[in-house]
Amino acid sequence: MNLNEFLASVEKRAFRIVRFSTHSDDDALDVVQEAMTRLISRYRDRGPDEWQPLFFRILENCLMDYHRQQQRFSKLFFWRKSSRPDDQDSLQESEGSSEAELGPEAGSDALEPGWLLGQERQRGAVMETIAALPVQQQQCFLLRCWEGMSVRETAAAMSISEGSVKTHLSRARQKLNEVVEAHGQ
Amino acid sequence: MANSRNQHGSERAADEQRIRQWLEQDIDAMPDELSQQLAARRMQAFREAASPLQSSRFGVLRQLGLNGWQAGASMAALATVALAVWLVAGPVPSSDSARTAELALGSEPLTTTTDEFTELDMAMALAELDESEWGMLQDLEFAYWLSELPDASNPAPDGAG
Numbered sequence: 060m061n062l063n064e065f066l067a068s069v070e071k072r073a074f075r076i077v078r079f080s081t082h083s084d085d086d087a088l089d090v091v092q093e094a095m096t097r098l099i100s101r102y103r104d105r106g107p108d109e110w111q112p113l114f115f116r117i118l119e120n121c122l123m124d125y126h127r128q129q130q131r132f133s134k135l136f137f138w139r140k141s142s143r144p145d146d147q148d149s150l151q152e153s154e155g156s157s158e159a160e161l162g163p164e165a166g167s168d169a170l171e172p173g174w175l176l177g178q179e180r181q182r183g184a185v186m187e188t189i190a191a192l193p194v195q196q197q198q199c200f201l202l203r204c205w206e207g208m209s210v211r212e213t214a215a216a217m218s219i220s221e222g223s224v225k226t227h228l229s230r231a232r233q234k235l236n237e238v239v240e241a242h243g244q
Numbered sequence: 245m246a247n248s249r250n251q252h253g254s255e256r257a258a259d260e261q262r263i264r265q266w267l268e269q270d271i272d273a274m275p276d277e278l279s280q281q282l283a284a285r286r287m288q289a290f291r292e293a294a295s296p297l298q299s300s301r302f303g304v305l306r307q308l309g310l311n312g313w314q315a316g317a318s319m320a321a322l323a324t325v326a327l328a329v330w331l332v333a334g335p336v337p338s339s340d341s342a343r344t345a346e347l348a349l350g351s352e353p354l355t356t357t358t359d360e361f362t363e364l365d366m367a368m369a370l371a372e373l374d375e376s377e378w379g380m381l382q383d384l385e386f387a388y389w390l391s392e393l394p395d396a397s398n399p400a401p402d403g404a405g
Contacts, residue, residue, distance in 0.1 A: 063286070070282045071271050084278065088285050095289035103293075131389065182266045189263075204260055205267050232256070239259045 062103055065110050066095055073118055076201045079190045080122055090125050094118040115206065116216045119198060126194060181242040188238045192231055195219070199227040200235070323371035 060068075070091060078087040094117045102113050189197060195217065202213045203224070210228075214221045373381065 063290070066286050066289075067283070070286060071274055071279065074278075074282055075267065075271055075274075088281060091282065092285040092289050092292075095286055096292045099289055099293035127386070131386065185263055185266065186270070201267075205264055232260075235263065236256060236259060239262075 060107050062099060062110065065107060066098075066114075069111070069114060070095075072206070073114070076198070076205075077118065077122055079197055079201065080194050081125065082190065086125065090121045091118070093124075094121045097121070112208075112212055112216065115202060115208070116218075119202075119217050122194070122198070177242075181239065184238050184242045185235060188235055192234065195223075196227045196231040196234075199224050200231040203228055319371045319373075323368060326367040326371075 073091050073094065074087055077090045078084065081087045081090065094114060097117050098110070098114050102110070105113065189200065192200065198217060199213055202208045202216055203210065208216065210221050210224050213228075214224045217224070219227075
């Protein structure tokens with residue numbers, strides 16, 4: 060496998076992971092491209108087995124750079140609206156909107172019309188919740204539970220301690236489980 | 245007790261499995277246009293990695309929606325305005341002539357004129373910065389901003405989970 064094939068195999072997942080955090084296709088594309096550029100320019104000579112951990116570490120660094128830049132930008136140009144609402148508020152808003160989408164009859168006999176519809180609503184609520192999680196909880200959950208990285212690999216990718224990974228992961232799981240249970244059938 | 249814990253754990257695992265499936269479905273349902281954009285960005289990354297000049301994709305210019313030419317034009321316009329102001333305000337006396345004037349007046353030093361000259365100098369120097377120097381300036385500004393942050397803003401250390 061060459062570097063081009065490797066990047067082609069991970070780019071969609073990388074984009075999705077970043078897209079949850081940036082809430083914008085263009086910004087997510089920028090972050091992924093930056094991570095690709097850094098990997099190619101600095102680590103193209105490394106072995107293929109090293110590419111994945113390196114790429115996700117670079118991706119997380121790029122994502123943090125993006126958020127720092129956003130923070131600086133929002134302070135510098137305070138009259139412009141931030142693209143990302145406050146973490147806690149956005150979580151509550153998303154949970155509220157999910158409840159609102161379900162309508163007053165949700166949780167009762169109204170689930171009868173279609174199992175698929177219920178599944179779709181549950182899926183939507185979970186995706187919204189992942190998108191609204193604080194960045195570190197969100198990235199821990201995605202790297203650990205979706206990318207299948209170990210706690211150690213996740214900690215290395217995010218440049219945080221293993222204990223922090225476990226804490227973030229536990230909080231993310233708790234929130235997601237609440238949503239799954241709330242929208243369960 | 246242990247049974248209920250096991251059951252709870254298996255339910256959680258099933259929920260996570262379902263979430264993973266939804267995420268995979270999301271990837272499968274990604275629009276072709278987006279897939280093509282990703283492929284184009286990959287090619288662009290290879291091109292950028294091959295070129296010696298690389299700049300941060302998240303710089304202030306990018307945030308302002310300015311490309312290289314627009315940024316250059318803005319800098320040129322700024323330099324022109326600064327030059328016009330300088331010409332209208334009159335030529336700045338050299339340090340010798342300023343000293344002579346100061347001695348002749350026998351009063352306060354001509355600090356105002358000197359300050360104007362310094363600001364103009366800075367504006368001209370800023371206008372002449374290239375992309376890498378500009379990036380360095382941004383980094384310095386960011387480091388300064390970081391140093392200004394109060395310690396209380398740091399997140400509390402997490403305990404083991």
